[in-house]
Amino acid sequence: MQTPPGRRPGRPRSRRADDAILSAALDLLGERGNIAEVSIEAIAARAGVGKATIYRRWPGKEELLVDAVATLRPPLPDLDEGSMRGDLVLLLEQVCAEMDGKLQRAINALLVSRAHPEIGARIKHAVLAPRREALYQVLRRGAETGELRPGADPEAVLNLLMGGALLHRRSAGGGSPRACAELLVDTLLAGIAAPRPA
Amino acid sequence: MQTPPGRRPGRPRSRRADDAILSAALDLLGERGNIAEVSIEAIAARAGVGKATIYRRWPGKEELLVDAVATLRPPLPDLDEGSMRGDLVLLLEQVCAEMDGKLQRAINALLVSRAHPEIGARIKHAVLAPRREALYQVLRRGAETGELRPGADPEAVLNLLMGGALLHRRSAGGGSPRACAELLVDTLLAGIAAPRPA
Amino acid sequence: MQTPPGRRPGRPRSRRADDAILSAALDLLGERGNIAEVSIEAIAARAGVGKATIYRRWPGKEELLVDAVATLRPPLPDLDEGSMRGDLVLLLEQVCAEMDGKLQRAINALLVSRAHPEIGARIKHAVLAPRREALYQVLRRGAETGELRPGADPEAVLNLLMGGALLHRRSAGGGSPRACAELLVDTLLAGIAAPRPA
Amino acid sequence: MQTPPGRRPGRPRSRRADDAILSAALDLLGERGNIAEVSIEAIAARAGVGKATIYRRWPGKEELLVDAVATLRPPLPDLDEGSMRGDLVLLLEQVCAEMDGKLQRAINALLVSRAHPEIGARIKHAVLAPRREALYQVLRRGAETGELRPGADPEAVLNLLMGGALLHRRSAGGGSPRACAELLVDTLLAGIAAPRPA
DNA sequence: ACGTAAGCGAGACGGTACGTCGAGTCTTGGT
DNA sequence: ACCAAGACTCGACGTACCGTCTCGCTTACGT
Numbered sequence: 001m002q003t004p005p006g007r008r009p010g011r012p013r014s015r016r017a018d019d020a021i022l023s024a025a026l027d028l029l030g031e032r033g034n035i036a037e038v039s040i041e042a043i044a045a046r047a048g049v050g051k052a053t054i055y056r057r058w059p060g061k062e063e064l065l066v067d068a069v070a071t072l073r074p075p076l077p078d079l080d081e082g083s084m085r086g087d088l089v090l091l092l093e094q095v096c097a098e099m100d101g102k103l104q105r106a107i108n109a110l111l112v113s114r115a116h117p118e119i120g121a122r123i124k125h126a127v128l129a130p131r132r133e134a135l136y137q138v139l140r141r142g143a144e145t146g147e148l149r150p151g152a153d154p155e156a157v158l159n160l161l162m163g164g165a166l167l168h169r170r171s172a173g174g175g176s177p178r179a180c181a182e183l184l185v186d187t188l189l190a191g192i193a194a195p196r197p198a
Numbered sequence: 199m200q201t202p203p204g205r206r207p208g209r210p211r212s213r214r215a216d217d218a219i220l221s222a223a224l225d226l227l228g229e230r231g232n233i234a235e236v237s238i239e240a241i242a243a244r245a246g247v248g249k250a251t252i253y254r255r256w257p258g259k260e261e262l263l264v265d266a267v268a269t270l271r272p273p274l275p276d277l278d279e280g281s282m283r284g285d286l287v288l289l290l291e292q293v294c295a296e297m298d299g300k301l302q303r304a305i306n307a308l309l310v311s312r313a314h315p316e317i318g319a320r321i322k323h324a325v326l327a328p329r330r331e332a333l334y335q336v337l338r339r340g341a342e343t344g345e346l347r348p349g350a351d352p353e354a355v356l357n358l359l360m361g362g363a364l365l366h367r368r369s370a371g372g373g374s375p376r377a378c379a380e381l382l383v384d385t386l387l388a389g390i391a392a393p394r395p396a
Numbered sequence: 397m398q399t400p401p402g403r404r405p406g407r408p409r410s411r412r413a414d415d416a417i418l419s420a421a422l423d424l425l426g427e428r429g430n431i432a433e434v435s436i437e438a439i440a441a442r443a444g445v446g447k448a449t450i451y452r453r454w455p456g457k458e459e460l461l462v463d464a465v466a467t468l469r470p471p472l473p474d475l476d477e478g479s480m481r482g483d484l485v486l487l488l489e490q491v492c493a494e495m496d497g498k499l500q501r502a503i504n505a506l507l508v509s510r511a512h513p514e515i516g517a518r519i520k521h522a523v524l525a526p527r528r529e530a531l532y533q534v535l536r537r538g539a540e541t542g543e544l545r546p547g548a549d550p551e552a553v554l555n556l557l558m559g560g561a562l563l564h565r566r567s568a569g570g571g572s573p574r575a576c577a578e579l580l581v582d583t584l585l586a587g588i589a590a591p592r593p594a
Numbered sequence: 595m596q597t598p599p600g601r602r603p604g605r606p607r608s609r610r611a612d613d614a615i616l617s618a619a620l621d622l623l624g625e626r627g628n629i630a631e632v633s634i635e636a637i638a639a640r641a642g643v644g645k646a647t648i649y650r651r652w653p654g655k656e657e658l659l660v661d662a663v664a665t666l667r668p669p670l671p672d673l674d675e676g677s678m679r680g681d682l683v684l685l686l687e688q689v690c691a692e693m694d695g696k697l698q699r700a701i702n703a704l705l706v707s708r709a710h711p712e713i714g715a716r717i718k719h720a721v722l723a724p725r726r727e728a729l730y731q732v733l734r735r736g737a738e739t740g741e742l743r744p745g746a747d748p749e750a751v752l753n754l755l756m757g758g759a760l761l762h763r764r765s766a767g768g769g770s771p772r773a774c775a776e777l778l779v780d781t782l783l784a785g786i787a788a789p790r791p792a
Numbered sequence: 793a794c795g796t797a798a799g800c801g802a803g804a805c806g807g808t809a810c811g812t813c814g815a816g817t818c819t820t821g822g823t
Numbered sequence: 824a825c826c827a828a829g830a831c832t833c834g835a836c837g838t839a840c841c842g843t844c845t846c847g848c849t850t851a852c853g854t
Binding site: 432528542543544545546547548549551552553555556557558559560561562563564567568579580583584585586587588589590591 | 750753754
């Protein structure tokens with residue numbers, strides 16, 4: 001959103017309009033599930049707002065939707081299960097669960113659908129980043145407690161897990177989020193190299 | 199594409215039109231990089247073809263683009279490097295490399311941006327499937343040679359690797375595709391659990 | 397209207413659309429009476445036509461309205477009353493009568509309201525010209541029969557009469573069109589110079 | 595303009611704003627030449643004034659423009675040439691000359707383009723009336739001096755002359771204003787009826 | 793001198809219409 | 824039955840103004 005810096009002359013922008021627009025956008029994104037089928041006109045109508053009021057704040061549809069999605073920030077689960085594995089499973093389970101549902105599909109679409117690459121970055125920052133950060137914490141704690149193998153690159157681990165969740169949830173189809181998460185975490189924990197015959 | 203079943207009366211459809219349409223579609227997808235900015239009208243114009251000729255073959259823009267993308271099928275690298283690790287790195291390196299470039303970004307967009315879920319499935323089948331299959335072969339061979347730990351679920355391994363590549367390439371930014379692939383493969387091979395103090 | 401010259405490839409323009417648009421435009425012009433309150437959108441809606449179909453034919457609202465008005469061409473009264481004065485009165489009476497009524501006010505507005513001067517010219521040609529021509533005929537016949545003073549410039553006479561009708565009808569307000577026409581014609585016939593004391 | 599009646603509490607309205615608004619309005623009317631292309635926003639911007647300051651004074655665009663035009667009141671030529679014909683020609687010449695120029699065309703547009711008939715009346719009163727009054731004076735003096743034929747209706751004469759000028763200047767195109775005025779005046783003076791063969 | 797009430801520039805507000813673009817369909821004459 | 828061309832209806836786009844409504848700030852009067 002284009003936030004005017006500091007106090008400016010003229011009537012200030014309406015907070016109520018902000019809220020109405022963002023929540024109308026989310027409503028419609030959830031209903032239609034497809035970014036292309038959510039029109040600015042529909043958002044304006046549902047928010048009870050003129051189109052100009054939207055264009056005064058955002059340059060286009062995508063930017064608006066990104067901001068709308070960013071307001072979601074679903075709460076992360078409470079961690080501290082005692083073990084690194086437990087926490088990893090818990091987080092990944094939520095990521096898997098979030099893959100279902102229309103709104104989430106729309107968000108995924110926003111993640112990659114961009115001409116202007118900065119948009120993907122913004123939503124990544126707003127939505128993905130908190131999850132990555134939580135995973136990162138867990139890994140760091142695992143390193144402290146000795147549960148994480150020294151030498152494992154946390155960044156790589158993180159991406160393997162989240163990317164794995166992203167794809168596995170789609171390709172392997174059914175199954176509970178829990179089972180999916182456990183399979184991925186355990187596979188990664190154990191590694192896939194055959195143990196050297198000692 | 200809607201292929202007319204069997205022989206039919208009247209003038210047969212022009213193969214030249216097929217080709218012109220598909221390659222015009224790919225051109226534009228590469229130029230614009232964004233599915234929303236590629237219009238059927240532009241495709242028809244560039245292909246020197248009437249719009250009806252397109253709609254006679256495909257029901258809509260997305261289906262056409264999916265088919266166009268499916269014609270790409272970039273060749274997979276020759277494998278058989280002698281070791282499972284070598285082959286995995288080789289394949290993943292190519293996946294990483296393909297993440298760059300406008301066309302590929304557009305393809306990625308197509309992968310998730312869908313209202314109608316079947317489209318995602320089709321393109322997945324056409325583009326992703328060959329890579330998955332190749333990875334799958336490598337894993338199977340690894341199982342035979344004993345390089346792959348027994349008990350590792352190939353499906354999970356596959357998704358961890360490809361998903362990891364997808365995300366790591368974006369989040370970790372720079373670096374050669376080769377280095378990226380090696381890091382991911384080695385991390386997964388070794389696992390992340392600290393070795394039990396035997 | 398932008399008439400495509402000769403036969404052209406592609407689907408020809410719909411005559412039904414032409415008619416629907418023009419008559420919808422006239423309807424609305426009559427109802428609203430003010431060019432500014434007739435919107436292209438309303439015309440398109442009433443004609444059951446897309447906006448693009450209008451813009452394909454006319455560059456803007458004014459041009460469309462001009463063409464619409466031009467289709468009116470209300471029939472001129474039958475003349476040949478036997479005398480030049482009678483015919484002049486008859487014609488001027490109709491001009492006076494036409495000054496009343498919403499549609500006519502709208503037409504008058506079009507006559508002068510132009511940024512692009514060609515528009516005024518077009519409507520003048522389409523609507524005013526026939527009346528001028530009829531008056532001109534009467535004057536010419538008057539010259540032949542000797543009823544018109546030799547040396548009177550027909551062009552000047554014509555403008556005096558029609559302009560007089562235009563203004564008198566407005567300024568002098570009430571009165572029947574007939575009376576108005578007779579007053580003007582008789583005043584002009586007799587002249588306003590005092591007769592020279594022979 | 596809506597003048598607040600009598601003294602009122604609070605800050606009095608700014609005279610400078612009045613002036614700035616009216617002159618900005620005239621500027622733009624002259625530049626654009628078309629009432630529809632002069633926007634209140636543009637007037638406010640050019641006058642360095644808030645829109646509310648305009649709407650506090652006038653109910654709408656048309657009323658403002660009418661008032662703006664009314665401030666013009668171009669000076670009438672000095673008369674008393676000695677003869678009625680001379681004075682008529684002098685006045686009509688000015689009317690003809692005023693027909694040229696963008697501003698004048700815009701004013702003419704205002705004269706007839708009205709939904710609300712009172713607007714036309716107001717501008718008529720402000721701009722046309724002085725000219726009509728001057729003509730009227732000349733005719734009255736002509737009646738006294740015997741130059742004007744007794745029985746000629748001054749109202750009709752007036753409208754014939756001014757309306758004639760209005761139309762003739764447009765239809766007959768070129769020529770000096772002087773020549774145009776003389777032709778019309780002389781035609782009307784002499785009448786158009788053939789002299790009765792005494 | 794000071795409060796109060798209206799005016800001020802600025803600009804956001806809900807709307808309406810603009811003129812353009814593209815979607816997917818239909819209609820020509822010609823292959 | 825196909826083809827290129829292009830018109831068709833429809834709906835969204837992003838812009839421009841409309842007339843109204845806050846904002847924080849003068850500016851003049853009446854106390």
